[in-house]
Amino acid sequence: MRPVGLRTKVSAAFALGALLLSSLVSLVSYELIRTTLFAERERTAVRTAYFDAAVVNTSMAPAEALRSLETGAERYVLLHAGGRWFARTAEQGAGSAVPATLQKLTADGQAGAQRIRRDGEPALVVGIPLAGGSTLYEVVSLRELDRTLQLLALVLAAVAIMIAAGGAAVGWYVTRHALRPLARVAGAAHGIAVGDLATRLNPDTEPDLAPLSHAFNDMADRLAGRLERDRRFAADVSHELRSPLQTLEAAVSVVERRRDGLDERSAAAVTLISAEVARFRSLVEDLLELARSDQPVHREPVDAAELARAVCRSRDLPDTLVELLPETPPVWQVDRRRLEQVLGNLLDNAVRYGGGPVAVRLGAAGTTCFAEVDDEGPGVAEEHRPTIFDRFVRGPAAGARGGTDGTGLGLAIVAEHAAAHEGRASVRDRPGGGARFRVELPGGAS
Numbered sequence: 001m002r003p004v005g006l007r008t009k010v011s012a013a014f015a016l017g018a019l020l021l022s023s024l025v026s027l028v029s030y031e032l033i034r035t036t037l038f039a040e041r042e043r044t045a046v047r048t049a050y051f052d053a054a055v056v057n058t059s060m061a062p063a064e065a066l067r068s069l070e071t072g073a074e075r076y077v078l079l080h081a082g083g084r085w086f087a088r089t090a091e092q093g094a095g096s097a098v099p100a101t102l103q104k105l106t107a108d109g110q111a112g113a114q115r116i117r118r119d120g121e122p123a124l125v126v127g128i129p130l131a132g133g134s135t136l137y138e139v140v141s142l143r144e145l146d147r148t149l150q151l152l153a154l155v156l157a158a159v160a161i162m163i164a165a166g167g168a169a170v171g172w173y174v175t176r177h178a179l180r181p182l183a184r185v186a187g188a189a190h191g192i193a194v195g196d197l198a199t200r201l202n203p204d205t206e207p208d209l210a211p212l213s214h215a216f217n218d219m220a221d222r223l224a225g226r227l228e229r230d231r232r233f234a235a236d237v238s239h240e241l242r243s244p245l246q247t248l249e250a251a252v253s254v255v256e257r258r259r260d261g262l263d264e265r266s267a268a269a270v271t272l273i274s275a276e277v278a279r280f281r282s283l284v285e286d287l288l289e290l291a292r293s294d295q296p297v298h299r300e301p302v303d304a305a306e307l308a309r310a311v312c313r314s315r316d317l318p319d320t321l322v323e324l325l326p327e328t329p330p331v332w333q334v335d336r337r338r339l340e341q342v343l344g345n346l347l348d349n350a351v352r353y354g355g356g357p358v359a360v361r362l363g364a365a366g367t368t369c370f371a372e373v374d375d376e377g378p379g380v381a382e383e384h385r386p387t388i389f390d391r392f393v394r395g396p397a398a399g400a401r402g403g404t405d406g407t408g409l410g411l412a413i414v415a416e417h418a419a420a421h422e423g424r425a426s427v428r429d430r431p432g433g434g435a436r437f438r439v440e441l442p443g444g445a446s
Contacts, residue, residue, distance in 0.1 A: 007179060011171035018167025019160060026156035034149055038142075042113055045126050045140040050111075052077060053128040053136045074141045081134035098137050102127050106135045115142070122146045181206040185216060197224040241284050248277050286409040289341065297335045297420050299443070304332045304339070304362050304369070311343045317357065325363035332369050332444040338417040339441070343371060345410040346437050350375035354435055368423070369444030376434040380427050389415035389425055414439060 052069050056079065069077055078098065079086040097118050105112040106127040113126045122142040129135050184201065191199035200220060201213040252274050259267050309319035324330065332339070343360070350357040354375025361372040380388055387393050392408040414437075415425040423440040430436040 007175040010175040014171025015168035019164035022160035022163035049126040049138040057130045076139040078137040299333045301331045302336045322360045328364045334444045346373040364445040367446045368442045370440045372438045374430045379435045
């Protein structure tokens with residue numbers, strides 16, 4: 001499961017905070033408005049009921065006085081007198097709308113009001129005691145008020161949702177600008193990772209992050225210094241080894257010319273020494289290549305297919321192995337020396353440990369060129385693939401074949417040259433068996 005990013009977390013926090021605050025404000029506002037409207041409606045209903053009660057109370061025929069009242073469609077007037085219910089219409093069970101608790105209250109001579117639901121709609125019943133033991137009840141419909149409150153609730157809910165969305169947008173905007181300095185730090189770190197050791201941060205750009213910028217620059221300076229010392233050390237050691245190596249090679253060549261005059265054991269020893277000196281030379285050359293691998297890439301137009309064929313012929317391999325995939329430009333903008341070294345090392349690796357190369361494919365995807373070398377060996381196990389391009393790492397196939405002529409630096413040089421082009425080297429299984437080594441060189445097809 002992919003972890004949630006900081007920007008998403010902050011935006012969600014802004015949205016949640018805005019939603020909680022707006023919901024609280026909306027709830028408080030709704031309750032205040034609801035209470036105020038109901039109280040006002042109840043006061044109006046009570047005043048109207050007292051006015052109607054005065055009219056009915058002064059009438060000689062209270063039941064007849066009910067018809068003279070202006071009730072409209074929102075009010076329903078009842079009169080309870082002499083144990084009977086009177087209404088403006090001959091409606092059966094007219095008194096069923098009056099709650100028993102309110103009837104008891106008015107029977108004790110007290111006026112009162114109570115909210116009920118009549119025919120599924122809210123209503124307010126007001127009871128006013130009259131002279132002679134009669135009671136006037138008015139049932140006031142609260143339907144319009146209830147609809148008004150429902151609309152108010154919808155409006156407040158929509159406002160709360162919009163405020164939450166606005167909070168999320170504000171959080172996203174704020175984090176976008178707040179994380180911009182960190183994005184610059186990440187970009188600088190990426191530049192260091194791909195080999196641009198001159199990358200530095202400007203402490204004046206973001207004063208609050210000045211300590212981080214100073215620490216990053218100090219780290220980059222120390223890293224650049226350490227890498228430069230390591231590179232210089234490797235170059236110096238390699239150069240210093242060349243002189244005794246040349247002396248050894250000259251001495252071995254003299255002895256090899258006289259091998260026919262040596263006994264069998266001496267001749268075998270000379271052969272072993274000659275092989276080790278050759279391996280020693282290969283190691284020194286690889287170390288020198290690694291020492292200068294951090295130099296800038298010198299891009300130039302290169303006929304990739306012809307270069308690959310030449311590398312194959314230099315190793316006594318058929319140049320028919322080279323295949324230029326469709327829609328691949330024949331001319332690449334790459335460092336010729338590095339590409340030649342990459343192809344040569346991959347072919348050497350296939351010869352030594354992969355049973356020999358079976359194909360060299362050159363292709364492009366967008367502006368990225370790639371080269372693939374297939375072999376028919378045992379392949380590279382999944383657990384060995386993350387380290388196969390490390391220095392002095394030799395896969396199980398090297399030990400299984402008993403080969404000792406490899407230096408363990410060939411694939412490391414391939415990875416270094418790919419990284420110098422801001423690309424990468426990888427290995428996967430070849431369809432049909434074997435391994436497929438792939439090197440990607442961004443910008444090669446531009």
